[in-house]
Amino acid sequence: MNRGNKILKVKRLKKKIGEKEILNIEQYSVIKDKFNFIIGANGSGKTTLLNILSLVDRDFEGEVYYKGKLLSKNGEYLNLRRKFSVIWQDPYLYRGDVYNNIALPLKLRKINKKEIHKNVKEIAEKIEITELLNQSVHTLSGGEKQKVSIARALITEPEVLFVDEATTSLDEDSIQFFNSHFADLVTDDMTVIMVTHDRRQMELLADRIAFLKKGRVVTSKPAKNYDFDDLGEGIRGRVEEIV
Amino acid sequence: MNYYMDAFGEAWNLIITMDQELLKVVSTSLRLSTSSTIIASLISIPAAVIISRTEFAAKKVFNVILNALLSLPTVVVGITVYSLISRRGVLGEYDMLFTLPGIIAGQVILIIPLLTALVRNTIFSIDEKMYKTAKSMGANKKQQFKLLLMEARYGIIGAVIAGFGRVLGEIGISMMLGGNIKGVTRTITTAMALETNKGRFAFALALGFILLILSFSINFIVYFLQEGEQYE
Numbered sequence: 001m002n003r004g005n006k007i008l009k010v011k012r013l014k015k016k017i018g019e020k021e022i023l024n025i026e027q028y029s030v031i032k033d034k035f036n037f038i039i040g041a042n043g044s045g046k047t048t049l050l051n052i053l054s055l056v057d058r059d060f061e062g063e064v065y066y067k068g069k070l071l072s073k074n075g076e077y078l079n080l081r082r083k084f085s086v087i088w089q090d091p092y093l094y095r096g097d098v099y100n101n102i103a104l105p106l107k108l109r110k111i112n113k114k115e116i117h118k119n120v121k122e123i124a125e126k127i128e129i130t131e132l133l134n135q136s137v138h139t140l141s142g143g144e145k146q147k148v149s150i151a152r153a154l155i156t157e158p159e160v161l162f163v164d165e166a167t168t169s170l171d172e173d174s175i176q177f178f179n180s181h182f183a184d185l186v187t188d189d190m191t192v193i194m195v196t197h198d199r200r201q202m203e204l205l206a207d208r209i210a211f212l213k214k215g216r217v218v219t220s221k222p223a224k225n226y227d228f229d230d231l232g233e234g235i236r237g238r239v240e241e242i243v
Numbered sequence: 244m245n246y247y248m249d250a251f252g253e254a255w256n257l258i259i260t261m262d263q264e265l266l267k268v269v270s271t272s273l274r275l276s277t278s279s280t281i282i283a284s285l286i287s288i289p290a291a292v293i294i295s296r297t298e299f300a301a302k303k304v305f306n307v308i309l310n311a312l313l314s315l316p317t318v319v320v321g322i323t324v325y326s327l328i329s330r331r332g333v334l335g336e337y338d339m340l341f342t343l344p345g346i347i348a349g350q351v352i353l354i355i356p357l358l359t360a361l362v363r364n365t366i367f368s369i370d371e372k373m374y375k376t377a378k379s380m381g382a383n384k385k386q387q388f389k390l391l392l393m394e395a396r397y398g399i400i401g402a403v404i405a406g407f408g409r410v411l412g413e414i415g416i417s418m419m420l421g422g423n424i425k426g427v428t429r430t431i432t433t434a435m436a437l438e439t440n441k442g443r444f445a446f447a448l449a450l451g452f453i454l455l456i457l458s459f460s461i462n463f464i465v466y467f468l469q470e471g472e473q474y475e
Binding site: 051054055056076078081082084085086088090091092094095104105108109152156162 | 370372373375376378379380381382383384386390393394396
């Protein structure tokens with residue numbers, strides 16, 4: 001496998017909401033099979049960039065490429081979207097029980113019931129939520145909801161996994177669980193694009209880090225070239241406090 | 244006083260003996276209300292989705308008009324449809340006046356604003372994250388629409404039942420467009436008005452009981468659906 005390829009790339013990307021410029025990126029690339037981190041202060045455009053890269057938001061100016069191929073803004077790209085999964089900061093779970101929420105992406109892909117059942121059981125065991133499967137989603141805590149959304153995102157074994165500040169609203173135990181289990185849940189041929197504020201996640205997982213400021217990519221380089229201590233003394237996790 | 248007590252007794256007797264004339268009136272009302280509600284739902288639900296989820300120039304004006312139409316008087320709808328379907332009207336050639344389709348046309352127009360506004364409000368209240376999540380899970384456009392309907396189902400069913408209740412209890416349209424023809428277009432409300440005037444108080448009272456039971460049942464269903472929405 002050719003590691004180090006660019007799987008996603010944006011060029012001359014601009015996004016405005018009303019008159020306000022949210023993003024203005026000359027070029028940014030996502031490296032295949034790596035943990036690509038996007039960091040920056042609140043309002044720097046991280047989530048907007050993630051929405052565009054994951055094809056959830058198609059209202060922008062500029063170019064998005066997948067494996068070198070320019071994606072038209074009018075295309076639905078259903079097959080490509082089905083290779084992607086997103087774990088959102090504040091996950092939305094659909095009415096009903098945990099089982100059906102985790103099974104939903106497979107149902108949308110018309111996978112047969114037997115296989116769905118097997119896959120849901122497997123992923124639930126890995127994420128340690130088997131006992132929640134028959135529970136209504138309205139009875140879950142914030143941490144449990146996020147675990148369900150992680151299971152739902154991973155059940156399709158996506159080629160590209162987008163993670164949007166998945167631990168921001170979690171308690172310390174849930175963050176510990178996420179940090180210790182996440183790398184094991186991601187397969188070798190999965191590309192991860194992770195928006196975070198958490199320094200521990202960067203130190204543990206990051207292969208490459210892009211730093212966004214006011215909608216622009218200020219730096220994008222391998223994590224090993226980042227001196228985390230330079231980010232500031234006494235910093236506990238939150239990059240926004242440093243910049 | 245004895246007159247009223249006797250009438251109560253007789254009304255009760257009509258109900259438990261399942262009087263044929265009474266049943267005919269009730270079944271006509273239920274058939275009309277069901278047909279009108281189904282037709283109005285098929286128009287209103289997609290319209291509400293479009294209004295909620297798309298941006299168009301006159302959206303604000305449209306919403307204001309829609310809200311204003313919620314209090315549309317039945318007799319105004321009645322006279323408007325009458326002018327269209329009566330012999331001299333533009334749809335006069337279809338002979339719809341004093342027929343069930345004539346009443347249905349009026350009732351559909353009456354509840355379209357109500358259904359559309361209630362479903363629109365339900366869809367407005369759905370979190371924007373629902374749409375993003377559906378897209379990110381790989382749902383195609385049809386699946387996204389189905390997921391939206393599933394998430395809004397309690398609100399939509401509540402709206403449909405509210406529309407059904409509205410047409411079941413209306414009298415203006417049924418009277419003006421149906422003509423209160425015995426065994427054909429006579430509904431619960433038009434029969435109640437007529438039979439009271441004729442002095443068949445017990446018959447009107449029996450219909451009143453049935454209408455009340457139906458209205459309470461509808462309200463209970465709406466209430467429990469809303470409860471279900473909170474606790475599911």
